[in-house]
Structures are given as structure tokens and as C-alpha cells.
Amino acid sequence: MIQPDRIVSTTCPYCGVGCNLQMHVRNETIYRVTTPFDAVVNRGTLCVKGRYGYDYVYNKQRVTTPLIRKKLQKPGKRTQAFDLDEWRQVSWDEALDYTTQRLVEIYQRDGSDALAVYCCAKATNEDNYLLQKMFRALFQTNNIDHCTRLCHAGSVVALQMAVGSSAMSNTAAEVIHNDVFILTGANASENHPIIALQMKKAIQKYGAKLIVVDPRRIELVNYATLWLPEKPGTDVPVFSAMAHVILKEKLFNPEFIDTRTENFQDFAASMEKFTPEFAEIVSGVDRNLIVAAARMYASAKNGAIYWALGIPQHVHGTDNALALINLALLTGHIGRLGTGLNPLRGQNNVQGASDSGAMPWHYPGYQRVDDEAAAIKFEKGWNQPSGSLNRQLGLTTTEIVSHIAPDGVRAIHIMGENPMMSEPDLNHTRHQFEQLEFLVGQDLFINESHAFADVFLPAATFAEKDGTFTNTDRRVQRVRQVIPPRGESRADWEIICDLAQRIEARLEVPTARWDYAHPSEILEEMGTLVTEYAGVKYKRIEQVGLQTPVYDDNHPGTPFLFAEKFPRGRGKFHPLEYHACAESIDQEYPFILTTGRVLEHWHGGSLTRHSWLDDLYPEALVEINPVDAEALGVKSGDTVNVRSRRGSIHLRCKVTEKTTPGVVFIPFHFHEAPANILTIEAIDPLAKIPEYKSCAVAVTRASEKDLKNPEAQQARGRY
Numbered sequence: 001m002i003q004p005d006r007i008v009s010t011t012c013p014y015c016g017v018g019c020n021l022q023m024h025v026r027n028e029t030i031y032r033v034t035t036p037f038d039a040v041v042n043r044g045t046l047c048v049k050g051r052y053g054y055d056y057v058y059n060k061q062r063v064t065t066p067l068i069r070k071k072l073q074k075p076g077k078r079t080q081a082f083d084l085d086e087w088r089q090v091s092w093d094e095a096l097d098y099t100t101q102r103l104v105e106i107y108q109r110d111g112s113d114a115l116a117v118y119c120c121a122k123a124t125n126e127d128n129y130l131l132q133k134m135f136r137a138l139f140q141t142n143n144i145d146h147c148t149r150l151c152h153a154g155s156v157v158a159l160q161m162a163v164g165s166s167a168m169s170n171t172a173a174e175v176i177h178n179d180v181f182i183l184t185g186a187n188a189s190e191n192h193p194i195i196a197l198q199m200k201k202a203i204q205k206y207g208a209k210l211i212v213v214d215p216r217r218i219e220l221v222n223y224a225t226l227w228l229p230e231k232p233g234t235d236v237p238v239f240s241a242m243a244h245v246i247l248k249e250k251l252f253n254p255e256f257i258d259t260r261t262e263n264f265q266d267f268a269a270s271m272e273k274f275t276p277e278f279a280e281i282v283s284g285v286d287r288n289l290i291v292a293a294a295r296m297y298a299s300a301k302n303g304a305i306y307w308a309l310g311i312p313q314h315v316h317g318t319d320n321a322l323a324l325i326n327l328a329l330l331t332g333h334i335g336r337l338g339t340g341l342n343p344l345r346g347q348n349n350v351q352g353a354s355d356s357g358a359m360p361w362h363y364p365g366y367q368r369v370d371d372e373a374a375a376i377k378f379e380k381g382w383n384q385p386s387g388s389l390n391r392q393l394g395l396t397t398t399e400i401v402s403h404i405a406p407d408g409v410r411a412i413h414i415m416g417e418n419p420m421m422s423e424p425d426l427n428h429t430r431h432q433f434e435q436l437e438f439l440v441g442q443d444l445f446i447n448e449s450h451a452f453a454d455v456f457l458p459a460a461t462f463a464e465k466d467g468t469f470t471n472t473d474r475r476v477q478r479v480r481q482v483i484p485p486r487g488e489s490r491a492d493w494e495i496i497c498d499l500a501q502r503i504e505a506r507l508e509v510p511t512a513r514w515d516y517a518h519p520s521e522i523l524e525e526m527g528t529l530v531t532e533y534a535g536v537k538y539k540r541i542e543q544v545g546l547q548t549p550v551y552d553d554n555h556p557g558t559p560f561l562f563a564e565k566f567p568r569g570r571g572k573f574h575p576l577e578y579h580a581c582a583e584s585i586d587q588e589y590p591f592i593l594t595t596g597r598v599l600e601h602w603h604g605g606s607l608t609r610h611s612w613l614d615d616l617y618p619e620a621l622v623e624i625n626p627v628d629a630e631a632l633g634v635k636s637g638d639t640v641n642v643r644s645r646r647g648s649i650h651l652r653c654k655v656t657e658k659t660t661p662g663v664v665f666i667p668f669h670f671h672e673a674p675a676n677i678l679t680i681e682a683i684d685p686l687a688k689i690p691e692y693k694s695c696a697v698a699v700t701r702a703s704e705k706d707l708k709n710p711e712a713q714q715a716r717g718r719y
């Protein structure tokens with residue numbers, strides 16, 4: 001066996017579980033990943049991504065020198081450039097001076113609203129804190145967002161409305177203390193594999209009962225006591241019908257309702273109409289299953305609810321999450337060990353990027369930008385003149401795209417994200433990106449969005465820098481530099497500090513702090529402004545992370561939330577109405593499309609598709625139920641065309657009972673057949689999250705040669 005020169009402990013860069021990785025290094029090359037049995041989060045287990053998916057660090061397509069486009073890009077005529085011949089390699093000084101000059105020019109000509117920035121759920125807390133600080137303090141814009149808008153925005157808004165805190169209320173491993181738990185809109189085995197293992201242990205070793213509510217027959221259905229196969233987007237009627245049964249049969253918790261909640265009467269009145277019979281008609285779920293699920297959850301000693309993107313990614317995503325919160329408040333299954341509300345966060349640091357203020361309505365720590373006291377606090381903390389920070393709410397990710405116009409957004413800085421894969425209705429997104437005046441890409445690879453950029457700033461990977469990630473159960477954990485950055489790539493926080501100092505000098509404005517010697521100093525600064533991070537210091541998380549809130553240097557962290565009270569005081573019930581999805585099926589588009597992830601890949605695929613993981617799952621497949629496949633005359637491996645009102649893609653099909661009849665599923669990782677060419681731009685009015693989980697499509701048999709996908713090729717622009 002090869003003996004390592006060193007083994008460095010760090011945190012997985014993929015999903016929000018936040019597993020510990022021990023990276024083995026020989027001759028400055030990572031060659032192996034292990035994890036110890038006493039690792040607090042993952043107890044000696046890793047999924048395929050964490051164990052083997054680090055090789056993108058060495059991928060030949062990675063860009064490791066700063067680049068500027070050779071041909072000046074003009075609004076309306078902007079093109080994509082994946083080929084390095086269309087760029088010239090430049091020094092860091094030239095790249096950063098050019099970026100400074102163009103951003104400042106546009107800001108001084110068109111003002112704060114002309115600029116926008118995508119922060120990044122894959123980057124560290126420190127990277128995100130600094131990027132939002134730079135745009136807020138130097139350009140006075142709140143047009144700052146990241147992919148949290150596209151995943152859990154509905155959950156965040158609903159939890160803030162109902163309890164005043166938007167994170168998971170429990171530690172993931174607490175699932176072994178549940179005797180009943182609901183899993184809905186979450187394919188945990190593929191998206192949070194280590195949490196899925198803990199769920200299986202809770203069922204098999206500790207006798208917990210699982211209720212799955214999901215349109216897909218996910219793997220965990222095999223372990224469930226009940227499976228409620230609802231139609232996509234019918235969560236409000238299903239969960240409200242459960243509340244209806246709990247109210248009618250007096251299975252609720254009157255003491256909890258009296259002492260910890262408000263607005264019960266209005267809520268109870270609104271549940272009258274949600275009979276199991278009504279829910280059955282709307283959702284397709286047998287009324288007896290709804291009654292059985294209600295009784296099982298309400299009579300549990302410790303009940304908990306876990307959900308992922310199937311809940312918030314709807315035009316009524318906030319209502320869907322409120323329906324779950326209502327159930328927890330009704331039964332008192334919250335505020336104790338093993339009881340609570342748990343939105344499983346997707347990316348490795350989507351919780352931390354949100355905590356760090358990478359959002360348009362909030363400073364770090366969810367302090368509203370339109371709250372005068374919060375604005376004054378951040379002006380003082382960042383040494384900015386009184387009244388200088390913008391008090392207006394900024395644009396969300398999807399709004400940034402729709403506001404690209406001659407009198408709207410003119411320049412965007414994208415750190416690590418890829419809206420040209422992740423936004424809905426990609427043909428529209430492409431048209432909008434073509435209208436930009438200036439685009440900065442900061443990343444590892446030239447992705448579909450950065451291919452539109454004027455300047456590319458090469459960033460270091462997670463294995464080449466220090467920092468922290470905050471995982472799905474609020475645990476702030478160390479990310480450690482394992483190897484030196486490849487080529488001239490630099491840590492994101494260093495790039496931002498260098499750029500901010502240049503912008504500040506050009507604008508001749510008061511100096512904020514940008515001279516950090518190490519990211520630990522950045523986190524300490526954030527802790528002075530965010531109460532929940534006040535006690536999170538690098539020296540305290542060397543061995544094991546701390547779960548926020550951590551109020552001071554002696555605070556031990558908070559494994560589960562709301563023991564005494566909710567941050568807003570009382571938990572608030574919300575009356576609900578049923579609203580259909582934005583687009584219904586009809587004769588021309590008779591299938592519901594739902595999108596999501598597969599085990600081997602992650603999001604837009606920018607990391608996993610540059611890893612050998614791509615060999616395990618190399619192409620997009622549309623999953624079709626056997627009943628529909630027979631009617632369409634197709635079998636697994638055949639090519640089909642999937643078409644919506646917005647676009648069309650060709651891909652092979654996989655015939656499987658994982659999807660229910662009338663529903664097809666496409667993973668969104670593949671630029672060759674991007675699912676988001678088909679999805680609809682309709683958004684939840686409160687959370688502004690698009691409806692990725694339901695739109696109407698047609699599926700027809702096609703031929704192998706159609707796999708070239710002209711529309712997808714046009715979207716990517718290089719075929």
C-alpha cells in the first residue's frame with residue numbers, strides 16, 4: 001500500500017450532509033480518501049461522490065490562469081467561448097484591473113441597480129461573506145443571491161414566517177430518536193446518502209416507522225410503513241388533509257398549542273375543507289392512506305418531518321412548507337430531541353452561504369436590509385458612511401436574469417454558479433445573457449455561464465484552501481488546504497480581497513477591511529455582526545464542528561432548536577388554500593415533468609462531470625413508467641423527444657416503476673440534454689423560487705440521430 005506523506009482532514013465539497021474526508025497525499029498529489037469511524041457526522045461511511053469524486057481537481061480542462069476574452073463582447077451580440085483560443089492568458093494584475101475598470105465604469109454611469117452578483121453555495125462561508133460585503137459596501141447593491149433561491153427558498157420563507165428560523169431544527173443523526181418520521185419531496189438515498197443510511201438504521205435497528213409522501217417510488221419506500229404517491233404539487237391538500245384528520249379525531253396537542261403557538265382558530269377553520277376525500281381527488285392518494293398517516297404521525301412519541309426540493313420548488317412552495325410546519329405545531333412534534341422540522345439542504349454550504357448574507361433581502365445572519373438598525377450595524381461594522389448601505393430589497397437569481405436590459409442589470413459577477421444550467425427556461429436565460437454588457441466568471445472550469453464572460457478569474461478548489469462550510473444541520477466545519485493551488489489559481493477570498501481593494505481605490509471611498517491574513521479572521525469579523533456565529537472560532541472547531549447558534553466563546557452549540565421558545569416568540573399557524581401548479585397537462589402536453597438529481601452527479605455537473613463519476617452515469621436519461629412506455633412504444637435505451645411549450649430535448653429513456661404513470665423524471669446535470677430547457681419560469685410569489693418540480697411535457701419516440709439535440713447545442717453554443 002502507498003504510504004502517504006500526510007493525511008489532511010477536511011469536509012466533503014458535495015452535499016449538505018458535510019461528511020469528514022481524510023485526504024491522503026503523496027508527492028503533493030491526493031490519491032485516496034478515507035474517513036474515520038468516529039467522524040461525528042458520517043461515522044466511517046462515505047458515498048461514492050465523497051469517496052472518489054475529488055479527481056476534478058486534476059482535470060485537464062480546469063483553468064488555472066486568469067483569462068480575458070480576445071474579442072470585445074457587445075450587448076445583444078455576446079457569444080459563448082469554451083475554446084481557450086478565444087481567450088488570452090493574462091496576469092492577475094491585468095485581469096483584476098480590467099474587472100475593476102469595467103465594474104466601476106458601469107456603476108458610475110448607471111448606478112447600483114446595474115450590478116448583480118451570484119455568490120456560491122459550494123464556496124466557503126468566508127468567500128461568501130466577503131463577496132456580499134464587497135457588493136453591498138462598495139457598490140451599494142443588494143442584487144446578491146445564490147442557488148438557495150432555486151432550492152429551499154420556499155422552506156426558508158415559510159420557516160421564517162412560522163417560527164423565525166430557517167434551518168433544520170434537529171441534528172440529522174437524531175433520526176434514531178424518532179419513532180415516526182415523514183420524508184417528503186426528498187430522494188435521500190441519492191441526494192443525502194449518509195442521512196438515508198441513518199434513516200435506515202432508525203427503522204431497522206430502533207423500530208422507527210417511516211411515512212414517505214412522494215410522487216416517485218424512491219428507494220426508501222422499500223423501508224417505509226406507508227407510501228403516499230401524490231401527484232406533483234399536491235402537498236398542501238395531502239398534508240392539510242392529515243391536519244384535518246388530526247383535528248377531527250382530536251389527536252392534536254392542546255397544551256403545546258396553548259403555550260407555544262398562535263393563530264390556531266383561523267388555521268383550524270381553514271382545514272375544514274381539506275377532507276381526505278377532497279385530497280384523494282386532487283392528489284390521487286387513497287384517502288385511507290392519508291388517515292393512516294395522520295394517525296401514525298400524531299400518535300408518535302417523537303415525530304419529525306424531513307423534506308427536500310419536492311416541497312419548495314413549486315409556485316406554492318412556501319404554502320407547501322407551511323403545511324408541514326402546521327402539522328408539527330399541531331402535534332407538538334418540535335422543540336425536543338428527535339422531534340422537529342428538517343429541510344435537508346442540498347449543496348455542501350448552502351446553509352452557510354445563506355447565513356453569510358449571500359441573499360438579496362438579508363445581511364449576514366438573516367438581518368433584513370430594510371431594517372434601519374441592521375443597516376446601521378453593518379455600516380459601522382464595515383466602516384461605511386452613515387446612510388450609505390442600500391435599504392431596498394435586491395433582486396433574486398431569477399429576477400437578476402429577467403432584469404438584464406439596457407436600463408436594468410448591465411454587469412454580473414458569478415462566483416462558482418451556473419445560471420445557464422440552473423435557471424428555468426434556458427432559452428430565455430440565454431437570450432438575456434446575450435444582452436449583458438459585462439460578465440465576470442470566477443470558477444474552476446469555463447461553464448455554460450462563464451463562456452459568456454469577458455474575464456475569467458481562476459479559483460482554487462476546496463482542497464486547495466482554508467475556510468469553513470456549514471452543513472445541513474447547522475454544523476460549522478473546517479475546510480483545510482490539502483495541496484497548494486494548481487497553476488495560478490487562488491482562493492476565492494483572496495481574489496475578492498484583491499479586487500475589493502482595487503475597486504475601493506478607484507472609487508476613493510472609505511476603507512473597509514480587506515487585509516485578512518487568514519480566513520479565520522474573516523469568520524471572526526462575521527461573528528461580531530452575527531449573534532449565532534459569535535462563538536464560532538477556528539480554534540474551537542479543529543476537531544469537531546459547532547452547531548449554530550453558538551452565542552459566545554463558552555457556548556457549546558445547539559444540537560436541536562426551539563426547546564424553550566421560537567425565535568419569533570410563538571409558532572404561528574397559517575391558514576392555507578389549495579392552488580394548482582402553474583401549468584396543467586392537456587392533450588398536447590399530457591405528461592408532468594419533474595426534475596432532480598442522481599447519486600453520481602451534483603447540480604449543473606461542473607464538478608462531477610469533470611470527475612470519473614461521469615463514467616458511472618454518463619448521459620441524461622428520462623425515467624418513464626412501464627405503463628406509459630408501453631403506450632408510447634418505447635423500451636429502456638430508446639431515444640425519445642421531450643417537449644414543453646418552451647423547448648425540446650432528445651435523450652434516452654429508462655423504463656422504471658420509480659416514476660408513477662403520467663409523470664416523467666429528468667436529472668438536470670447534463671448540458672447535452674438540459675432539463676431546464678423544458679422547465680417553466682413561473683415563481684412562488686413570496687419566495688421567488690421557480691416551479692422546477694412540475695410542468696407539462698409531451699414525450700414521443702425519436703431516433704438515435706436526434707440525440708445531437710440542436711436546441712441544447714445552441715444553448716451551450718459550442719457544438
Ligand code: SF4
Nearest residue numbers: 012014015019047050
Ligand atoms: Fe459527500 Fe454528501 Fe456523500 Fe457525505 S453524503 S460523502 S457529504 S456527497
